[in-house]
Amino acid sequence: MITFDFSQKVVLVTGGSQGIGYAIARGFAEAGAEVHITGTRSNAADYETDLSQFTYHQLDLHDEAGRARLTDSFSEIDVLVNNAGRAEVGEYDYRTYLATIEVNLNSVVDLCYRFYQRLCDSQGAIINVGSSASFIALRDYPAYTASKSGLLGFTRAIADKWVRRGVRVNLVAPGFIDTKIIDWAKSDKATQAEVLRSIPAGRWGAPDEVAKTVMFLASPEVAYITGQSIVVDGGLMLR
Secondary structure, three states, rough: OOOOOOOEEEEOHHHHHHHHHHHHHHHHHHHOOEHHHHHHHOHHHOOOOOOOOOOEEEEOEEEHHHHHHHHHHOOOEEEEEEEEOOOOOOOOHHHHHHHHHHHHHHHHHHHHHHHHHHHHHHOOEEEOEEEEEHHHOOOHHHHHHHHHHHHHHHEEEHHHHHHHHOOEEEEEEEEOEEEEHHHHHHHHHHHHHHHHHHHOOOOOOOOHHHHHHHHHHHHHHHHHHHOOOOEEOOHHHHH
């Protein structure tokens, strides 16, 4: 069993109210961290999931002023997990394209820049949550593909620059993880079978498997790892 100790550490997980983000936030909390999460709803109580173990921040990632208010509310931070993201039907519409890029890439850049000095002070870590689309094209989602591949490049660039100040930056790229976002792949038996055939492991990934990978990259025991990307996809990219 993998165990981590993040006692006395302050962690922020964007989009931590559900899915992969919730699993990441819960994992850090169980390891002793003070965990903050963001979500788009007005209050933590508006979610079906019990979020009482976290400090909740309402944030629309499109809102630059909101991102500024979020970062100003932290006096210190040890781990920043940029998990929140979106994919929309209709990304060949330019406005939809821009909205997706703003959330998936530009807001991540903004938060990294705003938290930079605090992370220098703590010798902290950033883990950006990419996707298999960081490496392969999703033809129906050009904005999602562009944002996630751009996030990979951004991660590598700032990792190279910021390691000199003690800030490590890495990326985790999930494949088909069993959350609401892949409901379309389980919509009927034929679709599910087709998708599962493309995954050498023959199953969906679990959110906790992504969470453990994020926590591994955030842990001080692997302080020599920076600028890397770990794909959590059951071998999907081998095909």
